[in-house]
Amino acid sequence: MLNVEAQQQQTDSTDVKVGLVLSGGGAKGLAHIGVLKVIEKAGVRLDYISGSSMGAIVGGLYASGYSAKQLDSLFHTVDFNNLIQDILPRDSKTFYEKEDAEKYALTLPIVDKKVSLPKGISNGQNFYNFYSKLTTHVRHISDFGKLPIPFFCTGTDIETGEGLIFDKGYLPDAVTASGALPTVYSPVKYKGRLVTDGGVTNNYPIEEIKKRGVELVIGVDVQDTLMNKKQLNSVTNIMLQISNFRTIKDMKRKQPLTDVYIKPDIKDYSVISFDRGDEIIDEGARSAEEQITILKEIAAKQSSLFKKETIKRNKDILAVFLDIEGHKRFTRAYIKGKLRLKTPSFVSLEDLNKGLDNLYSTGNFERIRYKIRQKSLIDSEIQIKVEESPIKSFVRFGLHYDNLYKSAALVNYTRKNLFFKSDVLSLDGILGDQPRYNFNYYIDKGYYWSVGINHRLYQYERALDFAFVRNRLGLPDLPINFLDFETLDITSQLYLETILGQKFGFRIGIEHKFLKNSTETIGVNRNQVPGTVFSNINYYSAYAAVKYDSLDDKYFPTTGVLFEGSFSGYPFSSIPSEEFEEFAVTKLSLSSAAPIKTNLTGLLQVEGGVRLGNTTGVNSLDFFLGGFGSKTINNQVSFYGYDFLQLSGESYVKGLVQLDYNFWKKHHLNVAANFANVGDEIFNLRDIYELKGFSGYALGYGYNSPIGPIQVKYSFSDDPKTVSEVFFSVGYWF
Numbered sequence: 001m002l003n004v005e006a007q008q009q010q011t012d013s014t015d016v017k018v019g020l021v022l023s024g025g026g027a028k029g030l031a032h033i034g035v036l037k038v039i040e041k042a043g044v045r046l047d048y049i050s051g052s053s054m055g056a057i058v059g060g061l062y063a064s065g066y067s068a069k070q071l072d073s074l075f076h077t078v079d080f081n082n083l084i085q086d087i088l089p090r091d092s093k094t095f096y097e098k099e100d101a102e103k104y105a106l107t108l109p110i111v112d113k114k115v116s117l118p119k120g121i122s123n124g125q126n127f128y129n130f131y132s133k134l135t136t137h138v139r140h141i142s143d144f145g146k147l148p149i150p151f152f153c154t155g156t157d158i159e160t161g162e163g164l165i166f167d168k169g170y171l172p173d174a175v176t177a178s179g180a181l182p183t184v185y186s187p188v189k190y191k192g193r194l195v196t197d198g199g200v201t202n203n204y205p206i207e208e209i210k211k212r213g214v215e216l217v218i219g220v221d222v223q224d225t226l227m228n229k230k231q232l233n234s235v236t237n238i239m240l241q242i243s244n245f246r247t248i249k250d251m252k253r254k255q256p257l258t259d260v261y262i263k264p265d266i267k268d269y270s271v272i273s274f275d276r277g278d279e280i281i282d283e284g285a286r287s288a289e290e291q292i293t294i295l296k297e298i299a300a301k302q303s304s305l306f307k308k309e310t311i312k313r314n315k316d317i318l319a320v321f322l323d324i325e326g327h328k329r330f331t332r333a334y335i336k337g338k339l340r341l342k343t344p345s346f347v348s349l350e351d352l353n354k355g356l357d358n359l360y361s362t363g364n365f366e367r368i369r370y371k372i373r374q375k376s377l378i379d380s381e382i383q384i385k386v387e388e389s390p391i392k393s394f395v396r397f398g399l400h401y402d403n404l405y406k407s408a409a410l411v412n413y414t415r416k417n418l419f420f421k422s423d424v425l426s427l428d429g430i431l432g433d434q435p436r437y438n439f440n441y442y443i444d445k446g447y448y449w450s451v452g453i454n455h456r457l458y459q460y461e462r463a464l465d466f467a468f469v470r471n472r473l474g475l476p477d478l479p480i481n482f483l484d485f486e487t488l489d490i491t492s493q494l495y496l497e498t499i500l501g502q503k504f505g506f507r508i509g510i511e512h513k514f515l516k517n518s519t520e521t522i523g524v525n526r527n528q529v530p531g532t533v534f535s536n537i538n539y540y541s542a543y544a545a546v547k548y549d550s551l552d553d554k555y556f557p558t559t560g561v562l563f564e565g566s567f568s569g570y571p572f573s574s575i576p577s578e579e580f581e582e583f584a585v586t587k588l589s590l591s592s593a594a595p596i597k598t599n600l601t602g603l604l605q606v607e608g609g610v611r612l613g614n615t616t617g618v619n620s621l622d623f624f625l626g627g628f629g630s631k632t633i634n635n636q637v638s639f640y641g642y643d644f645l646q647l648s649g650e651s652y653v654k655g656l657v658q659l660d661y662n663f664w665k666k667h668h669l670n671v672a673a674n675f676a677n678v679g680d681e682i683f684n685l686r687d688i689y690e691l692k693g694f695s696g697y698a699l700g701y702g703y704n705s706p707i708g709p710i711q712v713k714y715s716f717s718d719d720p721k722t723v724s725e726v727f728f729s730v731g732y733w734f
Contacts, residue, residue, distance in 0.1 A: 015303040019048040019214030021206045021258070022055030024199035025222035026181060026271025027280065029054025030075060031264040034284025035220050036068035042295035044218070045302050049151045050209040052198040055220070056153035056178035057131070060171055063151035064138045065311045072281060074134075080274035083130060084184060086122035090552055092357035095497075095505050096442050096452075100426075102554050103398060103732050104412060105707040110393035119186030123367050124176055125360050127185075129353050132172040132370065136349060137311060139372050143168050150212070153178040154198030154205050158187050163201035165208060166190075170371055181271070188367070189387065199223075203247045206254050216298060219258035220284070223247050225267055260294060262287050316348040317372055321381040329388055329421050330364060337446035338362065339384070340501075347382065358502060362444070364389055364416065392416045399707050400731040402630040404460055404644050406433035410734050422446075430734065434460050438734075452509075454493040458633050461486045462644055473534055473619060478522060485645070487620075488516040489633055505547045511568070513539045515620045515634075535620045538574040543567065555709040556660060556668055556702060557593035558601045564589045573618075583613030585621060585635065596659075603658040603672075609635065610651040610683060622648045625678055628698070628713050629729025640674050641696015641717030643725055652678035666704035673697050694719065708732030 020039070022032045032055060039046070051059030061071060081087065093101060108115050144151045144167045152167035155177045166174035169191065177188040177195040187196045202208075206217055224244050232238055255261055264287040269280055288295070322343045324332050339355035341347060356368055367387040375381050398410035408430050415425045420443055428438040439455040463482045469475065495509025516536045523532030544567050551560035564587070571582045589607035596602050609623050623635045627644030637654065639647065658672035676694045700713040708731040716724040 014301060016216055016298060016301040017047040017214045018044060018298060018302070019050065019209040019212070019217045020046050020059070021204060021209055021217060021219040022049070022051040022059045023204045023219075023221050023223050024051075024053025024055050024179075024197065025224065025266075026054055027080075027273040027277065028222040028224075028264075028266045028269055028271060029058060030274075030277045030280040031222050031266055031284030031287070032058040032220055033068055033071045033075065034281040034286070035262055035264070035288040036062060036071065037285050038288035038292060039218070039295060040068050042292055043299035044295055045299070045304060046149055048209055048212055048214050049149055050153065050205045051151075051178070052154045052203045052205060053179050053181060054222070056175050056198060060131075060151060060153065060175045061134060063144070063147045063149040064135050064171065065148045066134075070311065075277060075281075078130070080277075083127045084121060084272075084274075086124070086126050086360075088126070088357050088361045090554075091502055091550060092354065093361045094444070094499055094502055095547065095549065096424075096444070097361055097363075098549070098554070102708075103734050104396035104410070105399065105732065106397045108395050108397075109391040110395060111391065115395055120180075120182070121184050122186070124180060124185040124188070125356075125367060127179070128172055128176050128367070128369065129356055131175055133349050133353060135171050136372065138171060140374050142170065144171065144174070147171075152205075152208070152212075154202040154208075155190070155193075155195045156198055156200040156202075157193045158196045159194055161201065164193070164195065164198070165205070173369065184272075186366075199247065204251060204254050206257050210257070216259045217257070218260040218262070218295075218298075219255075220262045220264070221251060221255075222264060222266060222284075223251065224271075260291060260298070262291065316346045317380045317382075318344070318378055319347040319372075319382050320344040320375060320379040323381060323383045324386070325384070326386040327388065329417060330386075331421070334422060334446055335359060335384070335386065341382070343382070344379075352382070359386075364422070366390070398732055398734060400729075400734055402729045402733075403725075403727050404462065404627060404630040405436075408432035408434070408734070428734065434458075449496045449498050452493075452495050452497060454491070454495075456489075456491050458489045458491075459487060464645060468646065468648075475522075480521065483519050483521045486516075486518050486520075488514075488518075490514040491633075503548055503550050505549075507545045507547075509543055511539075511541045511543055513541070515539065517620050535618075537618070537620070539570050539618075539621075540572040541568045541570045543569070551591075551593060555711075556601075556662070556704060557591075557603065558595055558662075560593055562589070562591040570618075570621075575618075581614035583611060583618065585609065585611050587635070599662040601660045601662070603656070603660065605656040605658075606654070607637070608651070608653040609637075619648075622650060623652045623678060624648045625652060625654070625676060625694075628715065628727040629711060629733070631733045639676060639694075639696060640672060640698040640713070640715045641719070642694070642715075642722055646722070647676070647678050647694060649678040649682065650680045651682045652676055653682065660702075668700075668702040668704075670700045670702065671698070672700070705731075 049059045049063045090098060109118065138147060141147055152165055153174055155164040155166055157164060166178065173190055177190040178198040180188050180196045182196055187194045203223060206219060209217060226241060226244060226248060232241060264283045266280055266283055269276060320343060322341060324335055327335055338359040340358065341355050359365060360368055365386050366389045369385045371383045373381045373383055392415060394414045396412035396414060400408045409432055411429045413427050418425050422444040424442050426440045430436045436458045441453040443451045462485050464485045466480050466483045469483050491511065491513045493509050493511045495507050497505055497507040499505045517534040518531060520531040546565045548561065548563040551557040551562050567584065567586045569584045573580050587609035591605040593601055593603045621635060623637060624645045625637045625639040626642035626646040628638045628640060654674060654676040656672060656674040658670055660668050660670040662668050674696050696715060696717045698713045698715045700711060702709055702711040711729045713727040715727055
């Protein structure tokens with residue numbers, strides 16, 4: 001309601017100064033946009049805006065010149081999941097970082113030799129970049145009182161509990177600090193203080209705005225109300241209720257100080273209901289419409305009507321200087337190499353944000369802040385300030401199930417900066433039906449050649465059709481249908497790698513591989529233990545590999561290209577020299593994903609491989625086709641319609657066509673068909689017309705879950721010798 005007693009004696013010519021107070025409330029704060037629409041409709045001129053948390057976010061943009069319509073349009077295009085969780089685009093990561101991000105479901109830091117919980121879901125880097133980009137047009141304004149509409153926001157010193165007012169500085173810094181919602185965003189270092197959400201101490205800064213000369217205050221309250229017994233059914237709700245006691249008590253005192261009090265009916269929404277933003281904005285507008293008559297009366301008392309200028313955001317700047325501060329462990333060259341910014345030159349805001357994503361995706365920095373400072377009418381300076389992460393050690397976890405390795409739990413230990421400033425050591429221990437491990441050590445040299453060491457042990461057991469094994473290994477005809485085939489792979493690699501633009505990489509290295517294939521189904525060894533060893537060989541090779549990866553997602557891509565090529569030469573092995581001749585293996589694969597229409601994506605893939613030279617006695621390095629949903633090693637190739645390892649040969653070609661429909665949020669339906677030729681001499685022109693083609697098809701469902709993709713594939717073939725298969729894959733592949 002409107003407290004008009006103080007205005008009753010004013011004449012029509014009196015100019016009433018109006019202030020707007022926007023409270024915090026997480027996603028509920030989107031209601032502020034709806035209220036602003038009605039304020040504009042009524043013609044009210046705002047002379048000051050104050051806000052806390054989400055109120056600071058919306059209020060700061062409005063104060064910088066955006067209209068309510070622009071804000072409505074803007075927030076409809078925002079991916080709040082990316083902003084909240086600091087999800088980075090895949091092309092901002094190096095190949096090592098991509099693999100790292102697509103393996104682990106949970107990461108916990110080690111602090112003082114103890115496993116700890118993160119300070120928040122994220123550090124708010126994506127939000128900071130987003131807000132900085134939107135407010136570039138007011139980057140030169142350090143006194144918020146000189147914004148198109150004067151503005152301030154609140155914060156909380158988490159060390160002392162003191163309430164803070166931010167009315168000077170760099171607008172994105174102040175708003176990011178005010179909006180650091182506890183448990184969602186970790187506290188922010190700002191002006192020498194450790195700051196969290198302004199709503200903790202002052203969620204409705206009405207008294208402060210009254211001190212700044214406003215005569216009439218419009219207040220929008222989107223705070224939570226107290227929950228009843230039935231709603232207090234979780235630890236989260238109980239903690240939220242406790243934190244609401246103070247703010248609700250404060251509102252009993254502050255509400256009477258408000259001249260126009262607007263309280264949207266949003267009790268059915270939570271602080272993270274961003275997916276219901278349309279409804280919340282509409283409810284804000286509806287609640288304000290109830291007071292449209294009073295708002296128009298206020299507008300009539302103002303000497304000038306409301307008017308918003310069109311925002312013209314900068315697309316690029318002439319960056320003459322690049323100033324980097326805050327780095328201690330990492331060199332300026334390393335940081336500049338990740339940013340990929342050249343000065344002096346024209347720098348687009350898009351390129352600047354990509355560079356920040358590249359740097360942040362390394363995980364070596366807790367926060368990265370930047371300012372664009374005007375040096376002259378033309379020239380600008382980009383100031384980068386980094387906060388190096390104090391966390392060097394992590395434990396990570398993952399879960400997976402597939403039809404080859406069965407169930408598995410992954411426990412990882414990662415240590416950064418062990419010997420060098422940009423190195424990382426990682427050890428995976430995989431427990432389950434088929435225990436295995438991975439060891440990786442990587443020194444990231446940026447533009448220069450990076451160095452890596454890999455060592456792994458993988459093993460699996462599979463029941464194979466005996467006729468297939470007998471033909472490949474030359475076994476005698478025995479009265480059995482299936483043979484339990486066991487494989488042990490121990491591989492060590494030392495390599496050099498160079499990366500261009502995060503998408504293209506070239507690697508050269510040397511490798512030692514130990515392969516053992518055996519069975520307990522037939523035969524008896526020298527110790528009278530049932531079993532037969534088919535191969536027990538050490539291979540020594542040199543290899544080269546090239547990769548280009550611009551896919552936007554590894555498991556459910558909607559756009560991009562993946563090209564992989566490799567060549568491995570095997571000059572030595574533990575096979576007696578009179579029985580062994582050097583050979584080589586080369587493989588090529590090309591995949592392309594592209595949108596066909598809304599939520600429908602097409603994927604095309606072609607690949608092939610061949611073994612060159614005399615390959616007698618090295619069947620373990622054949623190409624094996626079949627199966628889906630597991631991490632492939634050596635020359636395994638996924639192929640619908642056939643079980644794991646069911647097709648094999650010294651060479652193969654394969655093509656795949658897939659349609660994927662993202663029918664609801666992270667849920668997918670897909671259909672695929674693949675075709676292949678596989679055999680020992682399929683590239684021999686004399687035999688190519690005699691080749692038998694293989695085909696397979698799959699109908700699938702997929703869900704991009706927090707632990708990784710969950711996929712079910714019904715796979716079948718028109719080959720009468722095969723049976724339909726259902727492949728399950730749960731979690732990231734490892």
